[in-house]
Amino acid sequence: MSSITYLEAIRLAQQKALADDPRVFIYGQDIGTFGGAFKATKHLAKEFPGRVLDAPISEDAMVGLAIGAAVEGMRPIVEMQFADFSTCGLNQIVNQAATLHYRTGVPCPIVVRLPSGGTPGGGPFHSQSMEALYAHYPGIVVMTPATVEDAYSMLLEAVRLDDPVVFCEHKFLYYHLKAERLPEEAVPFGKARLARPGRDATVVTHGAMLHESLAAAEELASDGYDIEIVDLRTVRPLDTDTILASVARTGRLLAVGEAWPWGGVTAEVVARVAAEGFGLLDAPPQRLNAKETPVPYHPALWGTHRPTAETISAAIRHLLEL
Amino acid sequence: MLPQMSKVSATKPKKVRTEPASKAGNKSSSTGASGEVARKAYRAMLEARLLEEKLAALYRAGKIVGGVFLGRGQEALSAALGVQLRRGDIYAPLIRDQAGRLAFGDTILDTFRTYLGSSLGPMRGRDGNIHRGRPAEGYHAMISHLGAMVSTVCGGLVARRFRGETGVVGATCIGEGGTSTGSFHEGLNMAAVERLPLVVVVTNNQYSYSTPNDRQFACSDLVKRAEGYGVAGHRAVGNDLMDCLGVIGEAVAAARSGKGPQLVVADILRLVGHGEHDDASYIPPELKKSDLARDCLPLALRSLVEKDFLSIAEADLWKSEVELEIEETVSKVLREPSPDPFEEDWNAFAVIGREARP
Secondary structure (H helix, E strand, O other): OOOEEHHHHHHHHHHHHHHHOOOEEEEEOOOOOOOOOOOOOOOHHHHOOOOEEEOOOOHHHHHHHHHHHHHOOOEEEEEOOOHHHHHHHHHHHHHHHHHHHHHHOOOOOOEEEEEEOOOOOOOOOOOOOOHHHHHOOOOOEEEOOOOHHHHHHHHHHHHHOOOOEEEEEEHHHOOOOEEOOOOOOOOOOOOOEEEEOOOOEEEEEOOOHHHHHHHHHHHHHOOOOOEEEEEOOEEEOOOHHHHHHHHHHHOOEEEEOOOOOOOOHHHHHHHHHHHHOHHHOOOOOEEEOOOOOOOOOOHHHHHHHOOOHHHHHHHHHHHHHO | OOOOOOOEOOOOOOOOOOOOHHHHOOOOOOOOOOHHHHHHHHHHHHHHHHHHHHHHHHHHOOOOOOOOOOOOOOHHHHHHHHOOOOEOEEEEOOOOOHHHHHHHOOOHHHHHHHHOOOOOOOOOOOOOOOOOOEHHHOEOOOOOOOOHHHHHHHHHHHHHHHOOOOOOOEEEEEEOHHHHOHHHHHHHHHHHHHOOOEEEEEEEOOEEOOEEHHHOOOOOOHHHHHHHHOOEEEEEEOOOHHHHHHHHHHHHHHHHOOOOOEEEEEEOOOOOOOOOOOOOOOOOHHHHOOHHHOOHHHHHHHHHHHOOOOOHHHHHHHHHHHHHHHHHHHHHHHOOOOOOOOOOOOOOOOOOOOOOOO
């Protein structure tokens, strides 16, 4: 099998979901004959006639339609063209999808795909990482796959889940991340993955920041440091047990996120470790996030706005000296 | 076609009558609504009126926590939709649709259980008052964000289409204020694009809470918007039961037979405040004396009696039956358990919590 990109894994997962389950349909802008802005649904409309539907530019109604269909037993996948535009559908996601099961006992198995995160030149409205926003609301599962394998197996898992899932697929990983084969078996739902074992410090991260963190760990390895990296995979549920087990081994924590720090995933990770694993820590827990401005357009600014292997490496060195 | 009704065809728009319905008076139309349907609608109106009077009394007595939002004056329009939907249709009512809810199949028991927070009710104290439904039975539980239910009903209809079901109708209700929302626009536009069998009933009761229509929209008549969306438009006299039955009956039948979305607009005045906390002092006295303010319940009774659909004696009997049912229901529900915070699972997820820690 030739190399499969992260983006192709998402397309293949949707193809499999459509083939395996007649309740699945996909709804989004430009996803039919055109195959989607990123081609995540390329050829699917032809292969599954009537089940890959172009939507009007109406994010609120797109999610509302998915919820109504889910109530009737369907398994809709909504493609947001960019994660940033999901705010136009925010009300339906957080007030209707997230509350439905709690209020009525009827599950709401929808998947909302969010092409997320920054790419050079994306700018303020095509670059956002929105996982913390959705994770804030009880009732929503938030997935942030960081590998080709996870993009595939977690999307299939998202479709099978009875809860609404916000699926934050990372655009920066779409093309350059490749795998030789797709997994047959998925990692259990809600479990974080030890992406790199180590003993000197723990980096907890997700999405595109996993790869920046791995590069930072490689760089530090040449200086003899052994850094452990936890890939969260889902930010809600948050696998606190795996995080605490890692901190128990290393005694030091750096939480790295591409999004803004205020009330974000890294804040939640640090809060949980501080509250539940204070005695495991040999140093104050640290975090590294994007700078607190809108995501800038110019690559020179963007490359500094978000954490990179270099800044993560520096943050780890600082942590090791505390 | 009824004299009070104008219709805009989805393909060939016709001129829409623009004068307010109140000017046309409340003359009863020779509609095709059967005596059986009219009787069922009147019964739902009566039940709603008496039930809501009890709710208001319970609210004043401090027995109901939270808001109480009544549909007094709007029962005819509400019931006319609920009564013409079938089991298997999809219905997403709004706050002033007690009559339509009962006509669709909701019960006096579920209503009081939800208002009084019984743990045995469909919402189990997790949501209250008009936020009540049984979605698995096609009866959606509204969220407070106006317009949101339009696309949700569309989704239900899309699911039915995927399953090859035909002859299904989805219906939702909204006020004139709700038509200003983006959700309403997106939902109705989407329904038109997908040509779904959706009926949207807009109750133009002149005030969105306290905001008058001239601060809410600038078009001369909301039914004109139907043409812009590419859906059929209908106008009903909101406090005339037989007219509402005729107009909504035609809209429901058109949707059921594949003619796409239908927008029904009816002028009316609510005869209560926005909620029981509100004295509606912003409504000018002259409007309260206008045709818009004529109470639909006695008008409906007169109309049904004139048509020999119902006798005064039978209506009186119904009233005693309903009053008894309400009293018995309230006394039963007041003895039912409230939700227990120690028994509550405090889990918003269907899956996690069982399989993973949230």
